[in-house]
Amino acid sequence: MADRSFEVSRLPGFAFTAVTVFLALYLPIFTLVFFSFNAGSVLSVWQGWSLRWYVEAWQNDVVKGAAMRSLLIAASASAIATTLATMAAIGTTRRRRFRGQTAIYAFINQPLMVPEIVTAVALLIFFGVIKSWTGYQGLGYLILAHSAFCVPFAYLPIRARLEGMDLSLETAAADLYASPWQAFRHVTLPLLAPGIAAGAMLAFVISLDDVVITEFVKSAGQDTLPTYMLGQLRRTLTPEVNAISTALLVLTVLLLTAFFLVNRKKD
Amino acid sequence: MSPPPRLSEAEDRQRRAATRNGWLLSAPALVLLFIAASGPLLIVLVYSFLTPGKYGDVSWEFSTSGWVGILFSRDIFDDTLKLADAHLTIFWRSVKLSLLTTAITFALGFPTAWFIATRPPKARALWLFLITIPFWTNLLIRTFAITEIIRNEGILNKVLLAIGVIAAPLRIMNTDTAVLIGMAYVYLPLMVLPLFAAIDRFDMRLLEAGYDLYASRMQVLRHVILPIVRPGIVAGSILVFVPSLGAYVTPRVLGGGKNMMIGNFIELQFGQGRNWPLGAALSIALLIVVMLAMLIYVRAATKEDTPHG
Amino acid sequence: MIKITGTAGPILSVNAAIMARDVTKAFGQGETALKALDNVSCEIRTGEFFTLLGPSGCGKTTLLRLIAGFEMPTAGQILIDGQDVTGQPPNRRAVNTVFQSYALFPHLSVAENVGFGLKMQGRPRAEIAATVREMLALVKLEALAGRRTGQLSGGQQQRVALARALAPRPKVLLLDEPLSALDLKLRKEMQVELKRLQTETGITFVFVTHDQEEALTMSDRIAVMSAGKIQQIGVPREIYTAPVNRFVADFIGETNFIPATAVPGGAKLADGTVLPAEGEGSLLIIRPEQLRLLPAAADGALPATVESVVYFGTDTHVHLALEDGTKLTARVPSPADGHSGHAPGQRIGLGFAPGAARLIRE
Incomplete structure (x- = not known):
């Protein structure tokens, strides 16, 4: 007789499928990272370890420019989106329900529901008109567009954090002679800080990763790293793209790890 | 003498202040979203009813040519309308690939989500983190990573050739299959996460009850588990289907120039196609389809609250 | 109970710490409005331990929140120390609350929690430090001044909440079922402790509870409430031996x-x-x-x-x-x-x- 207890949650083939799925998810990513250290210039022919392509990418002014632009846009957009999302989250939680609250909530989350290509086309047309009216061609359009689609990503963790906070804390502060501003400054804000940090990190990652909207909104010479890579895919690929991808990947993983650590701390 | 029953002034003031502050605090975000996300959609709607300009853009004359052009094309010689087969092919490919993507991600994602949800708590957090990383990783990078596998000289072909399964490299790139593999790969986490959330809430004691009442493993799966986690299945399916339908990057990278989906077809109208009204009409049409899918999702999600039968 | 009619200025009892005059509080509007308080009047004397006693939903907590200023009355007036404070926000009222959930600030230390009210009032740092020390001594928590509140036991959190509310020397201390989260033994200890604090500080306590034994043993006077109305006000002996109606007789003992x-x-x-x-x-x-x-x-x-x-x-x-x-x-x-x-x-x-x-x- 089999000396094994009956595991109720076990289903035939599920564990095998799951492990295969995880392998399949990571195999392409590891391959990509692996070939970024290839010494040769042909993508999938291994010619020994080298940091050659990182050096080449670093010395390529176009790549460096795109990298700087990506970081600048992501930093500005996440700062703007997080600030506005924090205000909106405070406005739509921790107070008695008011008329239009649901509408505000739906409007803020709207970018999550519209296909990116549609928003991209809309911004192409709209910003095109503004560009020809004002003559301004700068990075402002990209920052504005990125800020907008980052708002819901910043809003959700901040709102979640606010809703998890004990409502009586601000009441207690008011009871102890804190003005509404003092209560916000000394109680709400410090307690909300992890949520704001999480929101800012998500917004940063989302902005850094965007391809479609950036591709449609950018003016000439305003490539970000992702649109630069998309352009490169048309030509013969070199491991340089792997090197850039790996760098972006590392940045994303670092930010996400920080996000999870910050979020775990609250429990 | 008692005062008439009314809202006292102080109470009234408090209520109005709450409403005013709520709107004031939300206003900057709403304005930003209106300028750079929702508002421009209205312009797209307007553009869909204009006449194409000669060198792109539009000329400001009312026309339904954009909307008509979705399904029909005008014959160059006798000016009659006939169904645009090329367009229909693109729509059919988009719908077909999106449905297949949804089916594949469900078939792979359900066991994965179940596996994660039945791990001990610490291991579960790690597995969940592992599924979340690809979710947040750049879509372009992930698409690019999958090309390294399925290219003619990619890992897949190398392995298959080495073990002698095939004699010549499989030509997967620039086919519908490539797009399908790519979309399943990039959207899989979108299926797993809501499924996990639903399974995580699932009361495992129900399984004991099922087995106790003589159900086999497959019967328990079919009659107990799947009906109860249905909201998660609906959520995951919508979350995969919607972005698949509007996909742009994956078909562009993996499908080559020819295997276009709606997203690429829309872009084409604003580029070489020089038919902005058609592009605008296609965008609005796509938006409507997506909204309808969302509506079905909301309906299905709220229906769970009402008793069955 | 004092009934005030007409518009002429009322003659106040000199020793009223709190007066509620014809206070009504309705939640919601129109037909569906729910009257949590229905034309309630009462007077709480300076220095007494006054208890609002009643089953859940009787309006006792609502009355407390109206006194604190967390809610505004639908009709009627609240007076603190003879001053009409009806429209004033809680931060302008010289009363402090001990919350049922304690509502201790999790990001601050015990000492910072206790000093919070004084800091908000802009008192000098030295004074705050001295008062915090004094208050922590009063509740016997000197040793824990630097701790985060999350690391404290239920009884210790209770003491911090008390010290925090007492530190600004309020005219009235409001206590919203503060003992309900404690186990029986600790609750008995805290009952004695609360009575001692009230006697030592001489501050007026308004205590909300649904526990009749707690009310009978601690209070100078009790107001028994039901369905948004005060049924009877009196000293504990009177409430027990001479209830005025079936509700009071049934609810107490x-x-x-x-x-x-x-x-x-x-x-x-x-x-x-x-x-x-x-x-x-x-x-x-x-x-x-x-x-x-x-x-x-x-x-x-x-x-x-x-x-x-x-x-x-x-x-x-x-x-x-x-x-x-x-x-x-x-x-x-x-x-x-x-x-x-x-x-x-x-x-x-x-x-x-x-x-x-x-x-x-x-």
């Missing part, structure tokens, strides 16, 4: 109700027996411990039948039925061997301790 009619000198029962009783109304009440079990033939005793006997340790509950079927419970001290000597079916006579029976209104 256990009571036997016997239908009766008022006649000169007492109450006439259904069978015609006249018992000496004070008060007026159609309901005779008598506490179970005031019933005497006598032999069936005893002079002037009311005939009754024992239905069941339940042993409670210190005393024994004897469930009885009168001739007309009215059910009563008598509580008698258990004898040394635990056998009360009563058995179901036994016929006995009921005697009443002098002054124990009262007539009240329905």
Whole structure:
């Protein structure tokens, strides 16, 4: 007789499928990272370890420019989106329900529901008109567009954090002679800080990763790293793209790890 | 003498202040979203009813040519309308690939989500983190990573050739299959996460009850588990289907120039196609389809609250 | 209770810390509005331990929140120390609250929590430090000044909440069921502690609870509330021995109700027996411990039948039925061997301790 207890949650083939799925998810990513250290210039022919392509990418002014632009846009957009999302989250939680609250909530989350290509086309047309009216061609359009689609990503963790906070804390502060501003400054804000940090990190990652909207909104010479890579895919690929991808990947993983650590701390 | 029953002034003031502050605090975000996300959609709607300009853009004359052009094309010689087969092919490919993507991600994602949800708590957090990383990783990078596998000289072909399964490299790139593999790969986490959330809430004691009442493993799966986690299945399916339908990057990278989906077809109208009204009409049409899918999702999600039968 | 009419300025009692005048609080509007407080007036005297007692939903917490300023009344006025504060926000009111959930700031240390109110008032740093030390000594928590509040036990959190609310020296301390989260033993300790703090500081305490024993043992005066109204205000002895209506009699302790009619000198029962009783109304009440079990033939005793006997340790509950079927419970001290000597079916006579029976209104 089999000396094994009956595991109720076990289903035939599920564990095998799951492990295969995880392998399949990571195999392409590891391959990509692996070939970024290839010494040769042909993508999938291994010619020994080298940091050659990182050096080449670093010395390529176009790549460096795109990298700087990506970081600048992501930093500005996440700062703007997080600030506005924090205000909106405070406005739509921790107070008695008011008329239009649901509408505000739906409007803020709207970018999550519209296909990116549609928003991209809309911004192409709209910003095109503004560009020809004002003559301004700068990075402002990209920052504005990125800020907008980052708002819901910043809003959700901040709102979640606010809703998890004990409502009586601000009441207690008011009871102890804190003005509404003092209560916000000394109680709400410090307690909300992890949520704001999480929101800012998500917004940063989302902005850094965007391809479609950036591709449609950018003016000439305003490539970000992702649109630069998309352009490169048309030509013969070199491991340089792997090197850039790996760098972006590392940045994303670092930010996400920080996000999870910050979020775990609250429990 | 008692005062008439009314809202006292102080109470009234408090209520109005709450409403005013709520709107004031939300206003900057709403304005930003209106300028750079929702508002421009209205312009797209307007553009869909204009006449194409000669060198792109539009000329400001009312026309339904954009909307008509979705399904029909005008014959160059006798000016009659006939169904645009090329367009229909693109729509059919988009719908077909999106449905297949949804089916594949469900078939792979359900066991994965179940596996994660039945791990001990610490291991579960790690597995969940592992599924979340690809979710947040750049879509372009992930698409690019999958090309390294399925290219003619990619890992897949190398392995298959080495073990002698095939004699010549499989030509997967620039086919519908490539797009399908790519979309399943990039959207899989979108299926797993809501499924996990639903399974995580699932009361495992129900399984004991099922087995106790003589159900086999497959019967328990079919009659107990799947009906109860249905909201998660609906959520995951919508979350995969919607972005698949509007996909742009994956078909562009993996499908080559020819295997276009709606997203690429829309872009084409604003580029070489020089038919902005058609592009605008296609965008609005796509938006409507997506909204309808969302509506079905909301309906299905709220229906769970009402008793069955 | 003071009823104020007309527009002329009221004559205030000099020693009223809090006055509520015709206060109504409705939640929601129109038809669906729910009246949490219905035209309530009361006066809380300076320096007393005043308890708002009632079942959940009776409006006691609402009244407390109106005094604190967390809610605004739909009608009526709240006065603190003779000043009308009706429209003022909580941060301008010289009252502090001990919350049911304690609401300690999790990001601040124990000392920072206690000093919070003084800091918000902009007091000098040295004064804050001195007061915090004094308050922590008062609640015996000096050793934990630097701790985060999350690391404290329930009883310690309770003490921090008390110290925090007392630190700004409020005119009135409001306590919203502060002991309900503690276990029985700790609750008993804190009852004594609270009474000590109130005596030592001389601050007016307004205490909200649904626990009648807590109310009876700690309070100087009690207001019994039900359905948004104050049913009775009085000292604990008065509330227990002379309840004004069925609700108060039923809510505080256990009571036997016997239908009766008022006649000169007492109450006439259904069978015609006249018992000496004070008060007026159609309901005779008598506490179970005031019933005497006598032999069936005893002079002037009311005939009754024992239905069941339940042993409670210190005393024994004897469930009885009168001739007309009215059910009563008598509580008698258990004898040394635990056998009360009563058995179901036994016929006995009921005697009443002098002054124990009262007539009240329905």
